[in-house]
Amino acid sequence: MLKIGIIMSTTRDSRFAEKPANWILDKAKAHEGIEADLIDLCDFDLPFFNEKATNLWVPSEDARAVQWQQKLAKYDGFIFVVAEYNHSISGVLKNALDQAYLEWVRKPAAFVGYGGVGASRAVQHLRNIVGELQMASIREAVHIGGGEFMKVSPMGDDKDMSEIDDIIAPKANDLLDDLVWWGEALKTAREKSGPKYKKD
Template sequence: MTKIAIVTGSTRPGRNNSGVAEWVLAQAQQRSDAEFELVDIADFNLPLLDEAYPAAYQNYTNDHTKAWSEKIAEFDGFVFVTAEYNHSVAPALANALSYLNAEFANKAAGIVGYGSAMGVRAVEHLRGILSELQVAHVQKTGMFSLFTDFENFSTFAPTELSAVTLAPVLDQLVPWTKALEAVRAEALVAA
């Protein structure tokens, strides 16, 4: 069965990100075309990138990197949940992505963004990072506003109008994820 990770994008205490990611997981688990699992980057305690070698070498020396690598390698695709920080992707997510390379390559991703401007700038910056990691990101995006989709700016309660943005992401992501399984198999044969 195709496995897709719902990846949190923040480690900040009191973060809104967990609520959004848990909601995305609950919605995704209503589908039968893939298995979905929540992967919380906070569980891996990744400090500011501290590996001596570039991620492409996969010459990991730290236990936290090895654990992160092992977890990400389990999945065929991803949904990244990102807040917008200073008109860009959340720093914890950018850091977590920087630790790895091959574990993401030739896999597919969808993005869910949120913020005062629905996370659009974070989503666009994240697309650039994912492209460099050879992650095929789908066109549709889940988008949520801090002003209308969070009670008191802290409890995630999406409006109907915003909630419907998730299904098209998953509808694109699942077939792309399955298609890229053949690409990864071809790459193994060539290696």
Template sequence: MIRIGIILGSTRPNRNGPQVAQWVMDAASRRGDAEFELIDLRDHPLPHLDEPVAPMFGPSIHEHTRAWAERIAAFDGFVVVTSEYNGGAPGVLKNAIDHLCAEWTDKAVGFVSYGVHGGTRAVAQLRVVCGTLGMADVSYQVAISLLTDFENHTTFTPRVHHVTALNKTLDQLIAWSAALAPLRADTESALVES
């Protein structure tokens, strides 16, 4: 069965992300076409990229990066739940992505974003980053406004169009994750042989 990690990409105090990520997890868990697991970056504290060699050139010398790599490698695709800070993705999310390379390659990724403008500028940046790593970013996404979709800017109140967008995002993400499986198998075989 396809395994999808739902990455909660903000670690700041009083973040709205857990509500959004749990909403994604609850909706995803009602499906029967994949297994889903929530990955909170607070549970994986990584220093600013501290690797002496770029991740594309081999395994890390640091235990924290090896543990993060093992966590991510187990999934076929991801939903990234991201806030938008000053027109971009949270630094902690970009840092977590930058710690790895092969663990992201040939996997699908979808986005659920939130912010004053729905988090769309953060997603635009993340699409470039993920594409550079060889990920297939699905076209559907969920964009949630802090101004209209949270009561008092703190309580998430999803609307029908958010549910529709999430279902389309998950449909496409699961289909693409399955379609990319042969490429991941080729990569895994090459790694075992080397």
């Protein structure tokens, strides 16, 4: 079984993230080959990145960063539930990405975006970032935008995700199928060759 972490990428009190995050969590749990749980950035009191360097080069000193890295190390891949902030990702997500490095390397990353245009611009920025972290970006993604977003958003009808499931579930299934393929391939390769970088 692949251990997949589903990362909620916002921490605002009024965030929408729980709805799509729990929706994709249920899909992932029902998918063969996946053991999934949520990773809520609200549960990690991460400071702004202030280390001497990324943990690729030197161990992190702040205990909160180390706790975050230890959490990430348990997973074989990640699904990022992404909001779009001014055509990019949230600052808290960028900071969380920067607070680790070794724990991201050679693992797959998949994306569920939501907002007016389904967070497509934010997801595209995030693909660039995870590429630099040496992750494998999964092509298939779920974009909850336009009328579908307004059906489930508190700014619209605030209905249950089941209202749009028929529309977005096929993409979720494609995403999860690819996530398992890449997750298994990369896990096998990591176990065969060992980590690319070794901690001192």
